[in-house]
Amino acid sequence: MTYSLLGVLGILTLVGAAVVGPRLGVAAPLVLVLAGVAGSLIPGVPAVVIPPEFILTAVLPPLLYAGAVNIPVVDFRRNAKAITGLSVLLVMASAFIIGLLFHWLLPALSLPAAVALGAVVSPPDAVAATSIGRRLGLPPRLVTLLHGESLVNDASALVLLRSAVAATAGSVAFINVIGDFAYAVIAAILIGLVVGQVTVWLRSHLGDVVLNTTISFAVPFLAFIPANEIKASGVLAVVVAGVVTGHKSARLFSAQDRINQRLNWRTAQFVLENGVFLVMGFGLKGLVDQVKDDHFSVSQAIGLGLLATLVLAAVRIAFVIPLLALLRRDESRAREKGPAVSLARWWHRPATDGRVTRKDHLTVRRKRADFAFVTTEGLDWRGGAVLAWSGMRGVVTVAAAHSLPAVTPYRAQLLLIAFTVAIASLLVQGGTLPLLIRTLGITGHDQAADREELSTLVAEMTGVGLAVLDNPAVAQDDGRRFDPEVVERVRSARSLRAESLSESPDENAAGPQEQYRALRLRVLQAERAALLEARSTGSYSSRVVERAQHLLDSEEFRLSGSD
Incomplete structure (x- = not known):
């Protein structure tokens, strides 16, 4: 042999x-x-x-x-x-x-x-x-x-x-x-x-x-x-x-x-x-x-x-x-100290300028999580x-x-x-x-609870992503405004994860399809930033964050039109 x-x-x-x-x-x-x-x-x-x-x-x-x-x-x-x-x-x-x-x-x-x-x-x-x-x-x-x-x-x-x-x-x-x-x-x-x-x-x-x-x-x-x-x-x-x-x-x-x-x-x-x-x-x-x-x-x-x-x-x-x-014992202590974690208590620490920063908010969220x-x-x-x-x-x-x-x-x-x-x-x-x-x-883990948690996380990401559409300063890379019908197409999608493209976008097109792809990618970038923030604070379980990451990756992969 x-x-x-x-x-x-x-x-x-x-x-x-x-x-x-x-x-x-x-x-x-x-x-x-x-x-x-x-x-x-x-x-x-x-x-x-x-x-x-x-x-x-x-x-x-x-x-x-x-x-x-x-x-x-x-x-x-x-x-x-x-x-x-x-x-x-x-x-x-x-x-x-x-x-x-x-x-x-x-x-x-x-x-x-x-x-x-x-x-x-x-x-x-x-x-x-x-x-x-x-x-x-x-x-x-x-x-x-x-x-x-x-x-x-x-x-x-x-x-x-x-x-x-x-x-x-x-x-x-x-x-x-x-x-x-x-x-x-x-x-x-x-x-x-x-x-x-x-x-x-x-x-x-x-x-x-x-x-x-x-x-x-x-x-x-x-x-x-x-x-x-x-x-x-x-x-x-x-x-x-x-x-x-x-x-x-x-x-x-x-x-x-x-x-x-x-x-x-x-x-x-x-x-x-x-x-x-x-x-x-x-x-x-x-x-x-x-x-x-x-x-x-x-x-x-x-x-x-x-x-x-x-x-x-x-x-x-x-x-x-x-x-x-x-x-x-750590669990018992967490039950005692958890409710006391608040931004107000965190703010009472010595500070140079007395202001509460975004980092402070993230720190409190992380501690609570x-x-x-x-x-x-x-x-x-x-x-x-x-x-x-x-x-x-x-x-x-x-x-x-x-x-x-x-x-x-x-x-x-x-x-x-x-x-x-x-x-x-x-x-x-x-x-x-x-x-x-x-x-x-x-x-x-409870599958139903995971689905509910995933739904909440996706909704949070989607809200941040769709806020891009309400930003009057949003524009294409060359400075021109997106066509209104393209904006509405993206807005009407509601859940970006539930949508799939029937065909790969034309990289050379300058019409609505290319604008639609570019705007979808812009929204995905904002949603990814929200996901990374949620991951850094630990507000959601890692298995749910990982599933959300896979959803974003799949969506971005389809939109990229890569071989």
Whole structure:
């Protein structure tokens, strides 16, 4: 069997799992892992050996970038406390607890090497959890927490892994791990900010959707490579660059750029996200073959992996309980302070000119929206249970395990332990998560409420857009007034989203059709400004803002007449 045929079969398997998995009530990653294991046992199938550095340096950056560009900044900001706790504190606690456990169980394994193993198995991969959550309708805030955790926890674990590996060689004192961690995080954030800002500026001036999309594929590596070279967290730099790009694209990119970027990156994300689980399944046979009985057997390594899985689940549950209590306390405080937020109270701060600016109004709206978010989308014990049970490990755990030094005692067994943790958590926690969600009766956002909220936002945007028609100064680019019948045509449309053009506008025409298109674009610009203002204040839920953004992009794309 040739590798090209194997690749074609792999693509077909990805698509098949995506179609069959939901019908079976099982997440596609779980189906792919089992398919990979089964495929590796077929006689004549060549061993699939992918260097772990390829996963960490070539697959992980674009995968994280694809997820980061789609997470709204306002959601990340509102959940920063919980995301930081899950992706940093929980990762470090899990790594050290597992490290102490295996240092005690395997005396030949030094404490730094044991902590390195802990860092390998500590970061959950929320791909399966978020796919299950979206399909079964988890509350949006819970999906955001899982999504945000999966973007940042890999950075925490890999930085800790690098420091622990260095400590095993005696090149760094173990007490300096925290300093190394702080440097890696700060440097990565700075690099990610610079790369995100510069590439967005460059792409916004290209004027060619193909070139824009092409550069987007390089952005993750433009952030990852320099950060990695200066010993910072390359994956965190990628996440920051992705968040900056996603936030600024709404203002600086054209509608066609955004539409093409969404489609292309969704395709890339699908292939990478699911392909790594298929490859992970294929790697099981090779790992088993590497284990020798001179230290301890395959069954013993699998047993230790199952033990580590139980410990990790217990640590996560123990961590989520106080985290949930902290979030509930924030909810109580928001209920108390929310009604007190007003422009009058905000105005009583010291000011140089004593005037209330538009920025003051936006600040008050933002604060009110933040309080409303905390009080209306709080997590109860049922959401906490789902969060605690969503600690599935994935391909990063398996790939990171291969970076353990070759001189590490029991290295082959440690690789199998890491693989067992990933497989067991995916099958047990991932396999039972849908049942847990259904048993607890957790439901997602109210579709009717979303439609009503979307209607309100669209009405707000439309009102601002139609105000352009009442402006006596509105004119064409050459200074001439728009024909009255064109103005009335736009006014009578009422809802710009409900209207579609039956034909592309003639770019060379100077008559009413061209005027109509130009005026519609002018109205859309005003509506987009209203949408961006609503997004910046957080007055509407991110999912509704995103839908409104898609509506505007589709309308602008049709009016642009681009190929």
